[in-house]
Amino acid sequence: MIDFTLSERDRAQLERTRAAALICRKYARYHDENEGDFPPDELPEAAEFYANQTPLPDASDDDTAPPVMMALQSIGQFWGDYSVRLKRTGGGGLGNAALSAAGTPEQQEKWQHLVLSMAITEPGCGSDPSRVSTTAVLDGDEWVLNGEKIFVTTGIRAEGVVLWATIDKSAGRAGIKSFLVEKGTPGFEVPHKEKKLGIRADDTACYVFKDCRIPRENLLGLDETIPKKSSGGFRGVMKTFNMTRPMTAAMGLGLAKAALDFTRDELEKAGVELEYGSALGAQSAVAERFMRLEALYEASELTTLQCTWMAGQGLPNNMESSVCKAHAGSAVRAITQGCVELLGPMGISREHLLEKWMRDCRITDIYEGTGEIQRLIIARGLFDYTRADLK
Ligand SMILES: Cc1cc2nc3c(=O)[nH]c(=O)nc-3n(C[C@H](O)[C@H](O)[C@H](O)COP(=O)(O)OP(=O)(O)OC[C@H]3O[C@@H](n4cnc5c(N)ncnc54)[C@H](O)[C@@H]3O)c2cc1C
Structure with missing residues (x-):
């Protein structure tokens, strides 16, 4: 049975994440408005924050599985800000x-310490x-890219990239491999940085490869002489998404949770009573609308946690990772937009972060x-359709 009851250690960890997130939130507007000025690797408060931490309770058998905790921590972290971190490590x-x-x-030992884009x-x-x-x-x-x-x-911030390229166009997917290219390699240029609607503290760049030469061993996985079995091929790298999709969902959910918490506080200050436990029909129109957004959040969070729980159990979660990503992608947009509408002018004012959360969460989808x-x-997962059936 799936059980998401948190142990004492889990709760302490999440409280710590939330406390750090609140510090990051102080910098959110600055980085939203100064797009070219990326967050430093360590905020000024970081040293003091870590020095004042009490040790976490000992690990126990009741602790939540690591993938589930990762999702919960992402929700807590992104509740503070999408991109600003107290301290960036590795x-x-x-x-x-x-x-x-x-x-x-x-290859992992050689490059895992670098920040790698994809x-x-x-x-x-x-x-x-x-x-x-x-x-x-x-x-x-050498490979020439x-x-x-x-x-x-x-x-921009990355020190290297995992690059997808084809070694044989006529082979379609089987010809696609991934390569590790370090920044500074001749022929690897970064000519452009995007200006974006949201997540502005995260840089987004364009890369150009012109006769860029890298060592043969920079092909990820096994050697290209047995391409179909190379784990760096299409299938091998697509597996990455079974874990990153629920994490992307969790990131959006952090923003949606921030929007809900802010809106709840403001509604309560305005005298709106949220009568949990009473039927929806017994609520005011505003309270009913807000509670429906909360329910949407809960459904999305549980779908995401279920997917990460399956990963923790070693169960295949390809379809579930798409279910939670698709659900969260539309839920977080509906939630943040609904909160903006509920609060009217306050929702779109730059005095508050709600309008930013609405812009930031668009990327989830x-x-x-x-x-x-x-x-x-x-x-495809539910009805056994093939890729060709659904082209
Ligand atoms: C801020 C940002 C950061 C990003 N970061 C990365 C990154 O780090 N690495 C990276 O490789 N990419 C990255 N991307 C790219 C992102 O993954 C693509 O934008 C996304 O996959 C969609 O591709 P596209 O933009 O080419 O849209 P298209 O593929 O042209 O799609 C356009 C529209 O058509 C729809 N569509 C397409 N095919 C179908 C179909 N068969 N059936 C129904 N609808 C369909 C799509 O859903 C979409 O709405 C990033 C994008 C953004 C905006």
Whole structure:
């Protein structure tokens, strides 16, 4: 049976996450308005915060499984701000997750300490990654890379990238491999940074590869001489998404929770009574609408936790990761927009963060596969449709 009861240690950990998130929130507006000025690796309050921490209770058998805790901590962290962190440690980019999923133990040891972005999307390839047209051609002991990548999250801050390129266009998906390219490699340029609607404290860049040469061993996974079994191939790296999709859902849920908490406080200050336990029909129209948003949040959070719980049990969660991502993608938009509407002018004022949370959460339904693409994956999982059936 799934049980999300938190142990004493879990609760202490989440309280710590929330306390750190509140500090980060103080910097949220600054980074939203100064898009080019990225958060420092350590906020001024970080040292004092960590020095004043009491030790966590000892680990016990009752502790929540690590993937579930990761999701809960993401919700707590993003409740503070989408991108600002008290202290940034080590990797943490999407490329790091790809390296964990597809790299050999030697490759992981060599590069996991770097911040790694992940570059799949190209001007002509987004939802259908099998259309990647960046090429990798073996020349002696080196791969020669040519192509363009767009919308690379953390593209500026990253120290390297996990890059998708094809070694044989005629082979379709089987020809697509992932490569580790370190910043500073000749032929690897970062010509452009995006200006965005939301998540502005996170940089998003464009990459160009012009006759960029990397060592042969930078192909992730096994060697390319047995391409179909290479874990760095299409299937190997797609596995990354089974964990990153619920985390993306959790990130959006953190914002939605922040919006709900703010709105609840403001409604209560305005004298709106939320009578939990009474029927929805017995509530005022405002209270009823707000409670429906809360219910939507709970459904989405539970769907996400179920998916991470399955990961913790070693159960296949490909379809569930799409279910929670698709659900959260639309739920967090409905929740934040609903909160903005409930609070009227206060909802869109830059005096408060609610309008920013509404902008920030839009990404939940775009990257890591749009809502429409998640629904295609779900349909395949539920009804045994093939990729060709749903083209
Ligand atoms: C801020 C930001 C950060 C990003 N970070 C990264 C990153 O780090 N790395 C990376 O590789 N990419 C990243 N992306 C790219 C993101 O993954 C793509 O934008 C996304 O996959 C959609 O691709 P696209 O923009 O090319 O849209 P398209 O694929 O052109 O789709 C356009 C619309 O058509 C819909 N659609 C497409 N195909 C179908 C279909 N078969 N059935 C029904 N509807 C369909 C889509 O849902 C969408 O609404 C980022 C994007 C943004 C905005």
